[in-house]
Amino acid sequence: MRSDVVVVGAGPAGLAAAARLAEAGRGVRVIARGNGFTHWGPGAVDVLGRVGGQVVDRPLDAIEDLAADHPYRLSGVEALRDGLDWFRRVAASSGLDHEGDPERNRRQVTALGTLRPTCLLPAPAARELAGKVAVCNFAGFRDFSTALCARGLERAGLSTRVGTVDLPAWNHERYFTAVELARAIDDDGFRAQVATGLARVAAGADVVVVPAVLGLARGHEPWADLERRAGLPVVEAAIAPPSIPGLRLFAALRARLEALGVRWQFGFPAIGVERDGDRVTAVRSEGASRTIVTRCDEVVLATGGIAGHGIEAHRDGTLAEVVAGLPVEGFPDRTAFVSPRFLDDHPMGTSGVRVDAELRPVHRSGSPVYANVRCVGSLLAGHDPTVEGSREGVALATAARAAALLAPALEGARDR
Amino acid sequence: MLHVQHTADNCIKCNVCNTVCPVSAVTDLFPGPKYEGPQGQRFRAGIDTGDSPDASLDYCSACGLCTQACPEGVMIAEINTIARTKLVEERGGLSLRDKLVSRPSLMGVLTRPVAPLANAVMSNRLARTVIEKAVGVHRDAAMPPFSGISFRSWARAHRRPSDARRTVAYFHGCAVEEFEPEVGAAVVRVLERNGAAVTFPPQNCCGLPLISNGDFDSARGYAARLARRLARSARDPGVIVANSTSCGMTLKAKYRELLGMDDERTTEVSRAVYDVCEYLVELHDEGELDTRLGEIRARAVYHPPCQLMAHGIGTPALDLLALVPGLEVERSRAGCCGTAGTYGTKVEKYQIAMDVGRTLFEQVAEVRPEFVVCDSETCRWHIAKSTGLPVYHPVQVLDHAYELAGR
Numbered sequence: 001m002r003s004d005v006v007v008v009g010a011g012p013a014g015l016a017a018a019a020r021l022a023e024a025g026r027g028v029r030v031i032a033r034g035n036g037f038t039h040w041g042p043g044a045v046d047v048l049g050r051v052g053g054q055v056v057d058r059p060l061d062a063i064e065d066l067a068a069d070h071p072y073r074l075s076g077v078e079a080l081r082d083g084l085d086w087f088r089r090v091a092a093s094s095g096l097d098h099e100g101d102p103e104r105n106r107r108q109v110t111a112l113g114t115l116r117p118t119c120l121l122p123a124p125a126a127r128e129l130a131g132k133v134a135v136c137n138f139a140g141f142r143d144f145s146t147a148l149c150a151r152g153l154e155r156a157g158l159s160t161r162v163g164t165v166d167l168p169a170w171n172h173e174r175y176f177t178a179v180e181l182a183r184a185i186d187d188d189g190f191r192a193q194v195a196t197g198l199a200r201v202a203a204g205a206d207v208v209v210v211p212a213v214l215g216l217a218r219g220h221e222p223w224a225d226l227e228r229r230a231g232l233p234v235v236e237a238a239i240a241p242p243s244i245p246g247l248r249l250f251a252a253l254r255a256r257l258e259a260l261g262v263r264w265q266f267g268f269p270a271i272g273v274e275r276d277g278d279r280v281t282a283v284r285s286e287g288a289s290r291t292i293v294t295r296c297d298e299v300v301l302a303t304g305g306i307a308g309h310g311i312e313a314h315r316d317g318t319l320a321e322v323v324a325g326l327p328v329e330g331f332p333d334r335t336a337f338v339s340p341r342f343l344d345d346h347p348m349g350t351s352g353v354r355v356d357a358e359l360r361p362v363h364r365s366g367s368p369v370y371a372n373v374r375c376v377g378s379l380l381a382g383h384d385p386t387v388e389g390s391r392e393g394v395a396l397a398t399a400a401r402a403a404a405l406l407a408p409a410l411e412g413a414r415d416r
Numbered sequence: 417m418l419h420v421q422h423t424a425d426n427c428i429k430c431n432v433c434n435t436v437c438p439v440s441a442v443t444d445l446f447p448g449p450k451y452e453g454p455q456g457q458r459f460r461a462g463i464d465t466g467d468s469p470d471a472s473l474d475y476c477s478a479c480g481l482c483t484q485a486c487p488e489g490v491m492i493a494e495i496n497t498i499a500r501t502k503l504v505e506e507r508g509g510l511s512l513r514d515k516l517v518s519r520p521s522l523m524g525v526l527t528r529p530v531a532p533l534a535n536a537v538m539s540n541r542l543a544r545t546v547i548e549k550a551v552g553v554h555r556d557a558a559m560p561p562f563s564g565i566s567f568r569s570w571a572r573a574h575r576r577p578s579d580a581r582r583t584v585a586y587f588h589g590c591a592v593e594e595f596e597p598e599v600g601a602a603v604v605r606v607l608e609r610n611g612a613a614v615t616f617p618p619q620n621c622c623g624l625p626l627i628s629n630g631d632f633d634s635a636r637g638y639a640a641r642l643a644r645r646l647a648r649s650a651r652d653p654g655v656i657v658a659n660s661t662s663c664g665m666t667l668k669a670k671y672r673e674l675l676g677m678d679d680e681r682t683t684e685v686s687r688a689v690y691d692v693c694e695y696l697v698e699l700h701d702e703g704e705l706d707t708r709l710g711e712i713r714a715r716a717v718y719h720p721p722c723q724l725m726a727h728g729i730g731t732p733a734l735d736l737l738a739l740v741p742g743l744e745v746e747r748s749r750a751g752c753c754g755t756a757g758t759y760g761t762k763v764e765k766y767q768i769a770m771d772v773g774r775t776l777f778e779q780v781a782e783v784r785p786e787f788v789v790c791d792s793e794t795c796r797w798h799i800a801k802s803t804g805l806p807v808y809h810p811v812q813v814l815d816h817a818y819e820l821a822g823r
Contacts, residue, residue: 033487039435171443242431264731289668309488
């Protein structure tokens with residue numbers, strides 16, 4: 001197999017990098033072991049939520065104070081702005097409008113009733129929470145508790161009441177998850193009946209909070225329709241995976257990649273590279289019975305950290321980057337990976353590959369390991385995307401930077 | 417086999433698999449890959465609950481989309497397929513219907529002398545109703561066209577070119593042999609056009625229908641026989657080309673993963689297997705593909721079969737179809753066309769198969785292509801019946817384009 005550029009990884013960073021490189025005229029092949037954080041996350045764009053344990057109010061201001069090796073400092077604030085603008089345009093073109101800007105953070109309602117800091121919110125999650133808040137679930141949906149959500153919101157000073165909306169007869173009465181319910185809500189008839197029930201249960205409230213299941217394949221249209229029919233603002237609360245808002249984004253990005261002719265090799269991990277001097281000449285990936293070798297001119301690694309399997313954590317405390325064997329800073333032993341309490345911040349979240357300002361992985365000396373490999377997203381060292389709430393922002397900023405660096409197509413580069 | 421079942425421990429309950437399952441999307445008779453697969457496997461591990469699978473397992477179509485989507489390496493579809501053998505064992509073996517549909521080569525051989533009559537019977541509504549009541553094959557399910565001639569009889573009469581630069585062995589499989597010899601002829605012509613001499617090693621059914629239906633014992637017999645027959649070709653010429661993405665997947669991976677066959681001979685054979693489009697794209701990467709293709713001014717929808725994705729090679733057919741001037745190709749939005757081999761022919765699963773396929777059928781109705789392209793034979797028959805359009809293997813499109821271009 002042959003490709004101009006190989007992007008490894010299909011999470012937020014990989015998808016953004018692949019799309020932007022293809023838009024810039026490169027031929028792109030995505031190799032990924034499976035789906036990534038789009039499917040797990042709350043479906044918002046986090047830029048910078050917490051620094052030093054404190055909630056951040058103005059991300060762009062807070063970025064100035066980050067360490068020099070933070071991905072935002074390396075790729076530059078312009079790349080972040082560019083990445084966010086690109087995201088909003090692409091999402092909007094698939095019917096997924098987002099609100100917010102990096103000057104000031106917003107809050108996203110979660111199933112726990114917490115208000116997590118984030119930067120860009122999809123419209124269904126962006127309505128203001130004020131006045132009388134009705135927290136409503138759909139009968140039989142097990143991944144949302146109105147009592148739990150309401151309790152959290154009450155702690156935040158909001159006045160709440162709870163309710164349950166009955167569902168019309170459908171083909172998943174015995175058993176369903178968020179995905180089946182979201183698909184059902186895409187159906188006009190089903191949704192109209194749900195809207196009637198929602199209006200009745202939420203009557204008298206100023207805004208209603210529901211789990212994020214309002215449609216899967218029709219952008220934000222089902223949510224907008226429910227608002228109109230119910231006659232009051234509706235807010236989607238982020239729930240545990242599978243993330244319906246994340247799935248909407250994935251579908252939009254996937255459609256973009258398809259339209260750009262990006263090749264998609266999905267379900268099998270990249271396991272190595274071939275090299276000639278300081279250039280990678282091919283990416284090796286698992287095949288059904290043979291290693292598949294894809295020769296390429298450039299590689300972009302968007303394989304995620306330990307959770308994404310871009311980095312393997314070994315029992316002796318060492319860490320290994322799985323595709324190109326890049327240097328990863330380790331720990332004295334594996335007891336240093338984690339803090340004693342589950343919900344504390346864990347040191348291993350900061351592990352990653354060090355890169356230079358051109359996103360090239362570097363040795364301790366600072367010299368690039370390879371001339372034609374770039375790293376993007378949560379694979380990067382110098383930040384913990386979970387703790388500081390920066391995952392999507394870093395993905396978009398570094399993808400923007402990578403595309404800018406690789407954009408002028410080299411003479412003779414194949415367009416595949 | 418141990419390895420596959422142990423991957424259940426990788427499951428982190430993220431639900432990604434449930435987002436891609438085409439069956440649980442349309443019916444709650446199947447609770448989805450997470451529950452049926454790694455979750456169910458814990459109860460089937462035989463400690464004190466025994467390993468009796470829930471009846472809902474039977475609704476897994478083994479399309480494999482879950483295994484591909486899983487970021488943690490859980491081999492969900494494979495776990496389910498292995499568990500199905502226990503279900504079959506508890507029910508006292510395969511039903512008559514499942515014994516029949518698992519043996520396409522047998523059905524082909526029996527009907528060959530009376531193919532026109534067999535086809536007439538299969539298109540007769542009354543006859544199909546009787547068959548449905550008697551055997552359980554849905555009256556409206558797509559059936560393969562029975563062929564009066566076998567592919568191998570064509571191959572025996574076929575004159576090999578004398579100027580070949582390379583040799584490949586051809587695993588044509590039951591579908592080409594019994595039902596679609598014209599697809600096989602197109603494969604041979606396209607390979608020969610690209611400087612390959614094609615050999616036809618002795619072969620038999622790869623056994624996938626037996627595997628999918630849960631009769632691993634019979635499947636192992638088929639697999640061992642086939643590996644013996646293909647062993648020499650695996651060494652010389654060292655390339656075995658398959659046009660059916662399902663047979664190709666079976667030869668490449670499923671003997672090892674599902675039947676536990678990891679002996680040297682089987683491994684050598686599986687390493688030598690290439691999907692025909694995979695092989696042609698590799699030739700193209702080396703600059704060896706004949707790109708003198710005539711113009712086919714048409715719109716087509718390409719549906720990558722779910723079991724093609726199990727090869728780990730992406731969609732090479734799209735690269736090949738892109739070489740045909742004038743051809744506009746749109747990729748199917750569906751992960752699975754619904755039939756999943758013999759699954760969609762069964763009376764209790766036919767409607768599920770049709771509901772799964774709706775995404776693709778609606779896209780085809782929207783796009784209004786002249787034809788559909790798909791690498792798997794059971795998909796082709798199912799899509800053709802449901803859309804009324806001709807459905808070709810990608811190699812047939814290339815064959816036609818070469819013909820238009822002339823020598």
